[in-house]
Amino acid sequence: MDFIRILFSVLLPPLGVFLQVGIKGAFWLNLLFTLLGYIPGIIHAVWVIAKN
Secondary structure, three states: OHHHHHHHHHHOHHHHHHHHHOOOHHHHHHHHHHHHOHHHHHHHHHHHHHHO
């Protein structure tokens, strides 16, 4: 299941974070990172998935 979350994180980072933690602070932070720059959103999403 982590492979699918990481795949979603590369394609659409907030979706991968949402699948991992739901609508919490990490999701909103990742949405902000993705809007500011796509690469920081990917890095944050992979970090959140790997941490949990």
